[in-house]
Amino acid sequence: MNEKGPNYKPEYAQYFDHTKLHADAPTELIRSFCDQALEYGFAAVIVIIHVM
Numbered sequence: 256m257n258e259k260g261p262n263y264k265p266e267y268a269q270y271f272d273h274t275k276l277h278a279d280a281p282t283e284l285i286r287s288f289c290d291q292a293l294e295y296g297f298a299a300v301i302v303i304i305h306v307m
Contacts, residue, residue, distance in 0.1 A: 259295065263295075265295075265296055268295045268296040268297055268298075269296055269297070269298050270298060271297050271298060272297060272298055272299045272300070272301050273288060273291060273292040273295070273297040273299070273300050273301070274300075274301040274302075275288050275300075275301070275302045275303075276301075276302075276303055277303070278303045280302065280303075285302055288300060288302070
């Protein structure tokens, strides 16, 4: 079995965005999310930036 999951197809990852829409997500979670996007080869990372 593929360590990224049985349905993971790297040739398709480039067509998907990795999205985190939680305005209160901590910086470490956002960094981890970006690392996942690099690992899987997603086309983009989308996050909400909360400015006070």
